[in-house]
Amino acid sequence: MQIYQGRQGKYYVINGIKYDEHFPQKWAVDHMKGTDDFCYEVGPEVCFNCRYYGKIRGVFVGYCINCADEYNFKRGNGFGFKQTQEEMWESLDYMKDVKLCQIGDLVETRRLRKKKIPKKIIEDRVIFIISFILIVLSIYLNLIK
């Protein structure tokens, strides 16, 4: 399995999903598949919770709580929906000696990105404010007549 050097940590890729190098490879290639009478499938390829909660900086480190439950928590405690990722990642056995800053593949910038408001919206707002003032003014002028 080829290991890549990410921005923060090392990872490997299976079916387009980045896995932290410490995530057991035998699990990554063998997520539970649905059966005829039970069609729940687990893992980041099919589970949105895994993809959202199980990743740190774009790299998968552990199953979400639902999928972990499917394995009776033999593949980790799972990432809960209320705990922070930091709390959960620390409880994963295979991630024990890995620092949080050594996980992931994401460019992090110190500056908070400011949302730029498009010019058109600014113009619309100015027009709205001016027309609001004119309406209030005309009502006022009508009242003092």
Ligand SMILES: [Zn+2]
């Ligand atoms: Zn899941």
